[in-house]
Amino acid sequence: xxxxxxxxxxxxxxxxxxxxxxxPQRWVMRVRFHPKAMMPAVALLMLFATLLIPDCTKRExxxxxxxxxxxxxxxxxxxxxxxxxxxxxxxxxxxxxxxxIYEVSPANVEEIGGKLLVExxxxxxxxxxxxxxxxxxxxxALNLTPFIARDRQEMGFDDFYKLSLEFSTLRxxxxxxxxxxxxxxxxxxxKDVFEEVGVAYPDESWTWNTFxxxxxxxxxxxxxxxxxxxxxxxxxINSVSGQGPVMWSYGGDYLNDDLTKVTVxxxxxxxxxxxLHDLRWKYNVLPRLSEGREGTPAVMMFSSGAFAMDVxxxxxxxxxxxxxxxxxWDVAPVPKGPKGRATRFATFDLSISNTTKHPEExxxxxxxLSSPFAMRTRLKMGAADYTPSRRSVAQSxxxxxxxxxxxxxxxxxxxxxxxxxxxxxFIEGGEIYRAIQxxxxxxxxxxxSVEEAVRLAEADAVEILDRYLAGKQQASQQP
Amino acid sequence: xxxxxxxxxxxxxxxxxxxxxxxxxxxSFLLSFCRWDIITPTQFVGLDNYARxxxxxxxxSRLFRKSLTNTVYYSSLAVPLGMIGGISIALLLNKPQxxxxxxxxxxxxxxxxxxxxxxxxxxxxxxADFGLINSFLRKFGIIGPxxxxxxxxxxxxxxxxxxxGVGGSMVIYLAGLQSIPKHLYEVADIDGASxxxxxxHVTLPMLSPTIFFTLIGGIIASFQVFVPAYVMTRxxxxxxxxxxxxxxxxxxxxxxxxxxxxxxxxxxFVIILVLTLIQFKLAxxxxxxxGELRT
Numbered sequence: 181x182x183x184x185x186x187x188x189x190x191x192x193x194x195x196x197x198x199x200x201x202x203x204p205q206r207w208v209m210r211v212r213f214h215p216k217a218m219m220p221a222v223a224l225l226m227l228f229a230t231l232l233i234p235d236c237t238k239r240e241x242x243x244x245x246x247x248x249x250x251x252x253x254x255x256x257x258x259x260x261x262x263x264x265x266x267x268x269x270x271x272x273x274x275x276x277x278x279x280x281i282y283e284v285s286p287a288n289v290e291e292i293g294g295k296l297l298v299e300x301x302x303x304x305x306x307x308x309x310x311x312x313x314x315x316x317x318x319x320x321a322l323n324l325t326p327f328i329a330r331d332r333q334e335m336g337f338d339d340f341y342k343l344s345l346e347f348s349t350l351r352x353x354x355x356x357x358x359x360x361x362x363x364x365x366x367x368x369x370x371k372d373v374f375e376e377v378g379v380a381y382p383d384e385s386w387t388w389n390t391f392x393x394x395x396x397x398x399x400x401x402x403x404x405x406x407x408x409x410x411x412x413x414x415x416x417i418n419s420v421s422g423q424g425p426v427m428w429s430y431g432g433d434y435l436n437d438d439l440t441k442v443t444v445x446x447x448x449x450x451x452x453x454x455x456l457h458d459l460r461w462k463y464n465v466l467p468r469l470s471e472g473r474e475g476t477p478a479v480m481m482f483s484s485g486a487f488a489m490d491v492x493x494x495x496x497x498x499x500x501x502x503x504x505x506x507x508x509w510d511v512a513p514v515p516k517g518p519k520g521r522a523t524r525f526a527t528f529d530l531s532i533s534n535t536t537k538h539p540e541e542x543x544x545x546x547x548x549l550s551s552p553f554a555m556r557t558r559l560k561m562g563a564a565d566y567t568p569s570r571r572s573v574a575q576s577x578x579x580x581x582x583x584x585x586x587x588x589x590x591x592x593x594x595x596x597x598x599x600x601x602x603x604x605x606f607i608e609g610g611e612i613y614r615a616i617q618x619x620x621x622x623x624x625x626x627x628x629s630v631e632e633a634v635r636l637a638e639a640d641a642v643e644i645l646d647r648y649l650a651g652k653q654q655a656s657q658q659p
Numbered sequence: 660x661x662x663x664x665x666x667x668x669x670x671x672x673x674x675x676x677x678x679x680x681x682x683x684x685x686x687s688f689l690l691s692f693c694r695w696d697i698i699t700p701t702q703f704v705g706l707d708n709y710a711r712x713x714x715x716x717x718x719x720s721r722l723f724r725k726s727l728t729n730t731v732y733y734s735s736l737a738v739p740l741g742m743i744g745g746i747s748i749a750l751l752l753n754k755p756q757x758x759x760x761x762x763x764x765x766x767x768x769x770x771x772x773x774x775x776x777x778x779x780x781x782x783x784x785x786x787a788d789f790g791l792i793n794s795f796l797r798k799f800g801i802i803g804p805x806x807x808x809x810x811x812x813x814x815x816x817x818x819x820x821x822x823x824g825v826g827g828s829m830v831i832y833l834a835g836l837q838s839i840p841k842h843l844y845e846v847a848d849i850d851g852a853s854x855x856x857x858x859x860h861v862t863l864p865m866l867s868p869t870i871f872f873t874l875i876g877g878i879i880a881s882f883q884v885f886v887p888a889y890v891m892t893r894x895x896x897x898x899x900x901x902x903x904x905x906x907x908x909x910x911x912x913x914x915x916x917x918x919x920x921x922x923x924x925x926x927x928f929v930i931i932l933v934l935t936l937i938q939f940k941l942a943x944x945x946x947x948x949x950g951e952l953r954t
Contacts, residue, residue: 224667228670291912320698418895618898622897625810
């Protein structure tokens with residue numbers, strides 16, 4: 181008996197089941213004269229009607245100005261949320277005529293650009309939000325230069341480190357302020373292992389050769405079972421955080437300065453990638469899993485003593501503090517190369533969208549969020565593991581007394597030789613970066629030579645860059 | 660009047676379908692002939708997107724072929740293994756004892772755990788140096804491969820990870836097994852069939868509609884594999900786990916090439932459609948509905 185036979189007027193005898201036996205009126209007749217049977221349908225319709233009620237959170241602009249502030253992804257931690265909420269309330273106290281709606285940003289940094297882009301398209305972008313350089317490149321951020329020119333003294337604009345403004349500066353105009361701070365890549369080291377083996381702590385004199393020699397000594401197989409227990413070093417060899425310090429100190433880079441040429445197939449780059457390859461395959465000081473993203477095992481393994489040294493972002497401190505344990509560690513500058521010393525640098529900026537309806541009020545909010553008071557608050561509340569981008573705050577006891585590490589001034593002095601990653605400057609840059617890393621992945625797996633990988637990477641990157649340049653040319657030709 | 664009742668009843672679904680199904684469906688088709696990065700207005704480019712993917716030799720067509728190869732490889736491993744696993748477990752647990760319910764629950768639990776948390780857990784398990792799987796293999800003196808960091812083992816690793824969800828299809832096979840009439844087995848016993856013969860000549864043919872259902876569903880789902888690759892490997896190493904939908908995602912939401920992504924989506928639609936139609940054609944040979952006779 182199948183389900184079609186169950187209610188059939190002629191019963192289970194399938195042989196007399198013809199199309200004419202099926203008369204739907206029998207079924208529907210029951211519904212027609214039953215007002216109660218209509219109720220579910222009406223209820224469902226009413227439920228759907230509630231979706232049409234307009235969004236109550238949007239206020240008509242009357243006396244109060246309403247701003248939407250979405251904190252950057254670096255403030256997605258618990259302390260970060262607390263500090264931003266506190267600052268928003270403080271701002272509300274100081275400016276009773278402005279109301280700020282506070283939103284937390286997605287913690288995943290890759291999603292921010294996409295979300296913002298969609299919001300710009302729908303006209304719903306937050307007034308103050310995290311700067312995305314690629315979006316600044318598309319002209320979506322408000323030009324702050326006239327505001328800064330007017331309020332320069334009052335806001336202490338010269339208090340910002342010059343380098344920290346570079347991320348949001350395009351063709352001489354400032355489009356964002358580094359409110360949350362700056363990040364550099366430095367050399368973390370495990371004091372316990374260094375003392376166990378008897379190697380001197382890293383210092384400013386170290387070159388990459390010194391680094392390699394030390395790493396060889398620091399790679400230990402404690403119980404002789406053939407499995408390395410402590411690796412000499414860890415680096416993000418498949419990202420600009422690991423490649424940058426080496427590549428730039430050898431004089432190479434992915435792209436040239438005005439983003440018109442792909443320069444990955446150059447002697448500096450090749451030497452740098454060869455060094456990184458040898459760390460794993462010739463000297464065996466690098467673990468097999470050295471690729472890093474926040475939260476992946478590699479980030480957490482330094483605190484468990486799996487590496488003697490870790491070339492990592494400064495905000496590894498956050499994980500080291502929360503991981504507990506009693507490993508003693510400190511920081512040192514990254515080693516230098518033949519063409520000098522270089523490290524990767526990033527800032528976390530806030531900018532104002534150019535679709536904002538209240539530029540003056542948004543500017544007041546932005547000034548407040550990047551003021552010395554705000555930065556000190558974030559430090560005190562444990563929200564900022566980044567170096568403050570204002571000199572007055574970075575050199576104050578609020579920041580310098582945070583211990584460990586013993587030498588937080590390493591972060592500040594790194595500004596002298598720190599550089600931004602060019603691939604983050606425009607959207608196709610991300611595509612180029614990925615294409616280069618895809619080819620280099622084969623080098624890290626020892627499947628191909630550096631020269632071959634770099635040649636293929638250049639071919640792919642050139643194709644993408646040409647597309648970008650053609651698009652820019654077309655855009656500039658349009659009225 | 661009776662028509663009005665009918666329309667009212669289906670109106671929620673119709674409205675949902677029109678807004679969230681049909682409209683995006685059609686606009687993505689139109690977008691696949693344009694270039695659009697969300698901020699600037701759309702720009703009609705005709706068949707350029709499709710040409711870049713299918714015809715012109717360049718990075719786009721290379722990534723398309725690579726991602727399609729990876730997806731087919733994954734599917735050809737995941738679907739058969741999943742089906743064999745599901746049927747085997749269902750056969751084992753198709754006993755009347757009450758303890759079977761406990762085991763069925765245990766096997767079904769992984770199917771309800773959610774994507775990202777599971778992916779992170781498995782990333783730890785597959786860690787080449789410190790993960791559980793390689794530590795376990797080391798006890799037997801086997802040096803485990805680099806799993807997610809190696810090009811040969813990355814997709815097999817993802818297949819293994821996907822196999823822990825066989826509980827989902829096991830439930831469906833159990834339902835199918837329990838609808839096989841007992842008298843068929845009695846007849847087979849009378850004819851002197853061994854257990855293996857009963858499996859081949861009674862169980863599997865009676866189960867063939869269920870197998871067909873899970874086969875189609877499995878192919879469609881495995882062609883759309885995304886979360887494990889996105890969370891664990893992001894397409895690496897060297898694009899070894901760049902699956903089709905992952906490539907589509909990067910183009911849409913990281914490079915903002917919406918037109919190109921829509922073209923990729925429609926090509927995938929056509930591929931899956933063709934595969935499904937082929938399956939339906941072949942089904943006439945091996946699927947027996949409700950024990951019909953075939954001469």
